[in-house]
Amino acid sequence: MNLPNNIEFKSLYNTHLAFLSSVRQRLHLFHIEIPSQYFSLGLSLVFVLLFNKSFFLEAWNTQALDSLSATLFAISLVPLLWLLTFFFINLVCIPGIVKPVSVFLLLGGAFAAHFMDTYGVVVDKEMLRNAWETDVKEASGLINLHLIGYVFFLGVLPSLIVIKTRILWGSFWQELRNRTIPTGLSLLISLLLILGLSDYYSSFFRNHKEVRFLANPLGFVNAGVSLVKENSQRPLVINPISHDARLGAGTIQQTKPLLVVFVVGETARAANFGLNGYQRNTTPLLAQKDIINFNNFSSCGTSTAVSLPCMFSALTRSEYSDGKAKSQHGLLDFINTAGVDVLWRDNNSGCKGTCDRVVYESPDELASSAHCKDGNCYDEALLENLSSKLTGRNQFIVLHQGGSHGPAYDQRYPDSMRVYSPVCTTSRLQDCSTAEVINAYDNTIRYTDYFLSKVIDWLTSQSSYNTVMVYVSDHGESLGENNLYLHGMPYAIAPEHQKNVPFIFWASSSFYRDRGLNKECLAGLKNNEFSHDNIFHSFLGLLDIQTKYYQPKMDIYASCINHH
Numbered sequence: 001m002n003l004p005n006n007i008e009f010k011s012l013y014n015t016h017l018a019f020l021s022s023v024r025q026r027l028h029l030f031h032i033e034i035p036s037q038y039f040s041l042g043l044s045l046v047f048v049l050l051f052n053k054s055f056f057l058e059a060w061n062t063q064a065l066d067s068l069s070a071t072l073f074a075i076s077l078v079p080l081l082w083l084l085t086f087f088f089i090n091l092v093c094i095p096g097i098v099k100p101v102s103v104f105l106l107l108g109g110a111f112a113a114h115f116m117d118t119y120g121v122v123v124d125k126e127m128l129r130n131a132w133e134t135d136v137k138e139a140s141g142l143i144n145l146h147l148i149g150y151v152f153f154l155g156v157l158p159s160l161i162v163i164k165t166r167i168l169w170g171s172f173w174q175e176l177r178n179r180t181i182p183t184g185l186s187l188l189i190s191l192l193l194i195l196g197l198s199d200y201y202s203s204f205f206r207n208h209k210e211v212r213f214l215a216n217p218l219g220f221v222n223a224g225v226s227l228v229k230e231n232s233q234r235p236l237v238i239n240p241i242s243h244d245a246r247l248g249a250g251t252i253q254q255t256k257p258l259l260v261v262f263v264v265g266e267t268a269r270a271a272n273f274g275l276n277g278y279q280r281n282t283t284p285l286l287a288q289k290d291i292i293n294f295n296n297f298s299s300c301g302t303s304t305a306v307s308l309p310c311m312f313s314a315l316t317r318s319e320y321s322d323g324k325a326k327s328q329h330g331l332l333d334f335i336n337t338a339g340v341d342v343l344w345r346d347n348n349s350g351c352k353g354t355c356d357r358v359v360y361e362s363p364d365e366l367a368s369s370a371h372c373k374d375g376n377c378y379d380e381a382l383l384e385n386l387s388s389k390l391t392g393r394n395q396f397i398v399l400h401q402g403g404s405h406g407p408a409y410d411q412r413y414p415d416s417m418r419v420y421s422p423v424c425t426t427s428r429l430q431d432c433s434t435a436e437v438i439n440a441y442d443n444t445i446r447y448t449d450y451f452l453s454k455v456i457d458w459l460t461s462q463s464s465y466n467t468v469m470v471y472v473s474d475h476g477e478s479l480g481e482n483n484l485y486l487h488g489m490p491y492a493i494a495p496e497h498q499k500n501v502p503f504i505f506w507a508s509s510s511f512y513r514d515r516g517l518n519k520e521c522l523a524g525l526k527n528n529e530f531s532h533d534n535i536f537h538s539f540l541g542l543l544d545i546q547t548k549y550y551q552p553k554m555d556i557y558a559s560c561i562n563h564h
Contacts, residue, residue: 032165037178039167040093043102044086047217050154051109052081054116055214062208063200073200076193081215083186083193088218090183095169103159109217110155114147118430119407119485120478122213125223125230127488129322130303132227134349141408144427210493230323241314241549242329245337250544250561251394254514258340258394258543259465261455265448266304266348266403267487269476270295270500272438272445280420282445285453289506292523294556297503299475300532303488305352307474311532312354314549317491326353331536332398333357338545341395345382347402355398371414377402378414379451383458390462396543399455404444406477406486409437413447420446429485437479456506466511468542472535473501503530515542521560530556 034042056077065071092101112123121127131139169175194201204211213219251258270276274283275293286293300310300317310317312332313325329337336342336358344355346363366372369381382399389397402412407427423440424432432440452471459467476498478484487498505522512519534556540547541555552558 032161033168034165035168035178036093036098036170036175037090037182039098039165040089041086041182043162044082044089046158047085047089047105047109048078048082051113051216052214053113054120055081055211055216055219058211058214059204059208062204062211069197069200073197073204076197080190080193083190084215085218087183087186087190088221090179090186093179095167098167099162102162105217105221106159106162107151107155108220110151110153111147112216112220113154114150116214116216117150118146118428120483121486121488122210122490123216123220123223124213124490125226126301126303126306126490128220128223128227130305130488133305133352141405141411141427146428210490213490230321237327239328240333242333242337242547245334245545245547247338247340247394248544248546250515250563251340252544254466254511256464256466256510256514257392258468258511259390259459259462260396260468260470260539260543261459262396262398262539263452263455263469263471264308264398264400265471265473265502266401266405267475267477268404268445268448268473268502269497270297270473270502271476271497272442273502274449275504276502280442282442283449285449286504289453289456291456292505292519292526294503294505294526294528294530296527296529297472297501298499298529298531299473299501302475302491302494302498304349304474307532308352309354311472311474311535314536316533317531329357330354331539332396334540334545334547334549335396335543338543339394340543340545341391341393342398343389343395344398344400345386346400347377347379347382348400348405351398351400376411378412379403379447380454382451383454386458387462390465392464394543395465401448401451403448403473404441404477406441409440409444412444417443417447417450419443429480430483434480437485441477441479452504459506460508465508466514467508468511469504469506470539471502471504472532475499476501515544516562517557518560518562522557525556525560 059077060074063070063073065074092098115121116123170178213223272278272280272282273293274281275286276295281287299307300320301307306320306322309322309325309330310320312330313320314328314330315324332342332344332355342355342358343361344351344358345361345366347366348363350362351360363377366377366381366384367375369377369384371378371381371384379399379401382401386397404412407429410423410425420439420442422436423443424436425440426432429437452469455469459465459469475487476496477487478489478495478497481495481497484495489495489498491499507517511517534554537551537554538556540550541552541558541561
């Protein structure tokens, strides 16, 4: 009885060995051996052909193919980008680091390709900063099957092939020769291509600088290096320039304590506000309030990561850099130093360093609100229990909205605010009709109208204070115009929809009286051109905070205040 069992076991064992041997042979087929210089050449070709749809389409759109030279220019962009990418890949093709670097470039390039191809965004330094400072809740709204597909097919699969590939290295001198000659040739041929079509390339580089950011992975690597370089140069010591700030008579002599609420909006573009003449009445409640709507207001940047610290700093847009702003005191420091209590309540991805030295309430502290569901809080949560935060002294409160942040516009308002339908309910905006995207976005503006009207009602109920509300958005939004979505384009080439933002002012009659602010005079300025550059000085003037950094010419209200 034992013999058959032994024979059966040996047969099963031999079958198992044969199967494993077959698997090993099949897996061996995926082992690729390639000399290092050919690895660089092949990887760079993969990037050029699979990761640069947006670059080529945008570059080709800059020229009318109406001549042989123009056609040759369009064709030459392919080998030129290949040669330049090969030059870069060859520099990092070093034993021990080439594979992890290649995997990083493939995965990063896949993400960049998705956002450039899908939303028409440019992955520059500020876009990377915005992505780095985005919280998990915001980021989750961008995850969809399209993104997963890009990352899997352009990032994960090629990375597995890279990991599986055996790169053949020569001796030091062989590698030096094999690198130097191809690298030199790539630069020489690139130069000859550019010189051969110099008229086209000089015009292209001079007039369409923004297109270079679309080159993948060169664009996002350059942006990343710039961001790291900027952050590494940031000084550790913050300059306390607010040390001389003090309250003037304009606030001290008011008959009641001052209560100012500064509502910082998110992604609200001025063009879609009914107050600004939009075809839809998206602001019916604000239209009934005694507000002053400034209709020619522009942002400092096209992303929160730029606009927020910029508007709270003493720097103008032309002077601003992230390092400069974060290395010196900003508006809230001046207000706090002058003796005004400051509170920041957040329903967004943080204050980007602007509230580091004042009382801060994070979105997590709003989570228990009845206006929150599945980790998503509507802006009304910012008003919950706000009365309990009042100190009875002069106070400045910042309410940072979730506002109209995309692409998940339909998640920014409760069902009761779905005034326009049908709406886009996916983060892949290009899969929705233009009408669906605009409907979803306009509903967020209707909700902001409702929220701001509630802020004004709440302030009106605080009869023991002189009250003020100021509202401004951080930046605007593209809703599919010219196949652009979302925001974050480089400022020089960004469409006006990403830069023109709403700015609204409301104050109680007692504030107007005690501060000596002429309402009719202020209303007469509503068509004047203003920007985030005016925010810092306008709040200092409104609160009558005395400091050498205050510039009356930058103060929106200065010309309308009657100094007793």
